[in-house]
Every structure is written in structure tokens, then in C-alpha cells.
Amino acid sequence: QQPVQSPQAVILREGEDAVINCSSSKALYSVHWYRQKHGEAPVFLMILLKGGEQKGHEKISASFNEKKQQSSLYLTASQLSYSGTYFCGTSPEYGQNFVFGPGTRLSVLP
Amino acid sequence: DADVTQTPRNRITKTGKRIMLECSQTKGHDRMYWYRQDPGLGLRLIYYSFDVKDINKGEISDGYSVSRQAQAKFSLSLESAIPNQTALYFCATSDPGVKPFSTDTQYFGPGTRLTVL
Numbered sequence: 001q002q003p004v005q006s007p008q009a010v011i012l013r014e015g016e017d018a019v020i021n022c023s024s025s026k027a028l029y030s031v032h033w034y035r036q037k038h039g040e041a042p043v044f045l046m047i048l049l050k051g052g053e054q055k056g057h058e059k060i061s062a063s064f065n066e067k068k069q070q071s072s073l074y075l076t077a078s079q080l081s082y083s084g085t086y087f088c089g090t091s092p093e094y095g096q097n098f099v100f101g102p103g104t105r106l107s108v109l110p
Numbered sequence: 111d112a113d114v115t116q117t118p119r120n121r122i123t124k125t126g127k128r129i130m131l132e133c134s135q136t137k138g139h140d141r142m143y144w145y146r147q148d149p150g151l152g153l154r155l156i157y158y159s160f161d162v163k164d165i166n167k168g169e170i171s172d173g174y175s176v177s178r179q180a181q182a183k184f185s186l187s188l189e190s191a192i193p194n195q196t197a198l199y200f201c202a203t204s205d206p207g208v209k210p211f212s213t214d215t216q217y218f219g220p221g222t223r224l225t226v227l
Contacts, residue, residue, distance in 0.1 A: 002152075032215070041200060041218035042153070087152060091214070095206045097166075098214065100145075102152040 001025055003090045005101040012078045012108050020104045022088030023070040031064050031071040032089040032098060035082075042087060045073075078108045113137045114219035116201050122225045129188040131222050133201030142184040143202040143216065146170060153200065159184055191226040198223050 003024040010018050022031060030049050034042040048064035048071060060082075064071045071090075075082055085105045091098035114135045123129055133142065144156040155168030157176040165178055173195060177185045188195055199222045207213035 030214070034216075041220055042216075044215045044217070047213060047215060089216070095214070097143075097155070097158055097168075099155070099169075100153040102150070 002099050003088055003101040005086075005088060005104050007104060008102075009105040010107070012106070014078060014080060014108055014110055016078050016108075018075045018078060018106060020073040020075075020086050020088075020106070021070060022072070022090070022101055023068070024090045026069065026090075026092050028064075028066060028069050028071075028090050029093050029096070030091045030098070031062075032091075033062055033071075033073050034087045034089065034100075035084045036087065036103075037084040045086075075106070078106075080108050080110065082106060083108045112220070114201060114203055114217055116199075116219040116222050118222060119220065120223045122227065123191055124227050125192055127191050127226075129191050129224065131186045131199055131201075131224070133184045133186070133219055135182050135201075135203045135217075135219075137203050137205075137217060138181070139203040139205045139217075140181060141204045141206065141214075142178065143204070144168075144174075144176060144184070144186045145200045145202065147198040147200060147221075156186065156199075188224075188226075191224075193226045196224060196226045 033045040036042040050066040059076045062073045085103040088101045089098040140161045143158045145153040159165045159178045175187045201219040202216040204214045204216045
């Protein structure tokens with residue numbers, strides 16, 4: 001079952017912060033985050049495994065609350081290069097195929 | 111050289127034609143996937159293969175078929191193309207890693223833009 005992402009779209013100015021949420025109706029083993037720039041392939045950002053860990057990638061970090069079956073992606077001090085569509089992918093068990101959310105379009109303006 | 115390649119990169123065809131999209135990878139991964147992307151609908155899984163002898167349908171397999179010729183090659187066919195199959199198609203590979211340190215990070219090819227007239 002496809003996870004739900006919110007918001008669907010967000011527009012920021014450079015330097016502002018954003019949060020993108022991903023939630024599932026099923027228990028989760030892992031959550032992946034990918035970013036896709038227009039006309040390009042999705043690129044992996046990070047993976048979070050159940051255990052409530054938080055990870056970071058430059059000024060982008062994420063958290064995973066397995067009890068609430070949700071993950072959040074935090075983008076701080078946004079840069080123009082952060083523009084793109086962000087997808088979460090969720091898997092209920094180790095080794096099982098995961099399902100991508102519909103995406104959140106992020107636009108960072110000068 | 112790219113780890114995951116797709117051919118062709120762009121294709122325009124007519125309704126009713128048979129089309130094959132090809133994917134090759136040099137990452138040595140057993141798992142390969144075909145996705146379709148339409149605006150606003152994200153990435154939807156067509157077929158996936160966890161090894162050469164294991165092929166599974168995804169959520170939107172109707173009208174498509176696949177062939178896993180080798181660990182490195184996974185082809186997607188449209189037996190009789192129709193206009194609503196116009197989309198961007200991505201191939202991806204992954205390695206599940208060792209439990210509990212699962213990764214299964216997906217590495218995508220550059221995509222094939224298919225237009226069916």
C-alpha cells in the first residue's frame with residue numbers, strides 16, 4: 001500500500017527550512033528517501049531502519065517513528081540545489097520490496 | 111561509465127506496435143526493477159526480479175511483460191502499445207544487504223521516455 005506524503009508541494013526562499021512527512025498504514029521495517037530533479041533519475045538520500053534512528057546528509061536529516069509508522073525529512077537552510085521532488089519508499093519487512101509515495105515537489109527560490 | 115544503463119533513451123511509436131526497453135547494470139546486484147512514472151503519480155512498480163529465476167508482477171503489470179536474460183540484463187516489453195502507456199520508464203537495481211543492516215538502496219538508470227501515438 002502506497003505511503004502518504006505531505007505536503008504535496010512547497011515553495012521556499014533560500015535559507016528557509018522545510019519538513020516533508022511520510023506515513024504508512026502498515027508497520028514499517030525501513031524508510032528510504034530519494035530526490036529527483038526534473039528530467040533526471042531519482043537519487044538515494046538516506047535509509048532509516050526501525051529503531052527510531054535519525055540520520056543526516058549535509059543539511060538534510062530524517063527521523064523515523066516506527067510506532068507512528070511515519071518518517072519526516074528535514075531540510076534546513078535550503079539551497080537552490082534542493083529543488084526537486086522528494087519521494088519516500090517504505091518496506092514492511094527486511095528484504096521485501098518497498099513502495100514509493102507520490103512525491104513532494106520542493107521549489108527553492110532565490 | 112554509468113552503472114545502470116537504459117536503451118533507448120527516447121522512443122516514439124504508434125498504437126499497436128511491439129516495443130522493448132532494455133536495461134543493463136554493472137553493479138552486480140541480483141535485484142532489478144521496472145518503474146513507470148507519470149506526472150503526479152510518483153513511481154509505480156511494473157515488474158521486479160529478485161534473481162534470474164524469480165520474476166514478480168508489480169502493481170501495474172497489465173499490458174507489460176519482462177525477461178531477465180542474465181543477472182545484468184532485464185528487459186521490459188509492451189506487446190501492443192497503447193497511448194496511455196506514454197510515460198517515463200525507469201529501471202533500477204538494488205542489493206538487500208545483510209539483516210538487520212538492510213540497505214536495498216535503489217540505483218536508477220537514466221530513464222526511457224516513451225511516447226505512443
